[in-house]
Amino acid sequence: MMYKVELLSSGVQFVAAEKQTILEAALEQNIPFPNxxxxxxxxxxxxxxxxxxxxxxxxxxxxxxxRAEGWIFACQACATTDLVLTFDE
Structure with missing residues (x-):
């Protein structure tokens, strides 16, 4: 299964496979992601x-x-639905 990931700050979108971390998916598709x-x-x-x-x-x-504020580690998190992410506080 593939999930769409959108980065709000830049409007960039990419896809992540079910068992792939968000960071792995971004880097594999040459999407700049802090790490x-x-x-x-x-x-x-x-x-x-x-x-x-x-x-x-x-x-x-x-x-x-x-956790309550929604912070995640992209290097450890795998999408289970489509995602919208932000780097803003």
Whole structure:
């Protein structure tokens, strides 16, 4: 299954496969996406989920407040629906 991912700040859209992380999908399609470690330790790929749902193989280190505000680690999150993301706070 493929899901559409839209980045609000730039209007860029790309697709992510069901078991592919959002970051992997973006980089594979030459979409600029902030990243450094690609394992959820640095926080560079942190973005806010505006619409949609994601799943994780391993739950990321997010505070309850960050989770409630919709923050996700794109290097660890896989789309389970179409997504709209933003880097804005």
């Amino acid at each position: 450094r470690c690609q394992v959820g330790a640095c926080g560079m790929c942190l973005c806010r989920l505006v619409e949609g749902n994601v799943s994780y193989q391993l739950e990321p280190m997010l505070t309850e407040k960050e």
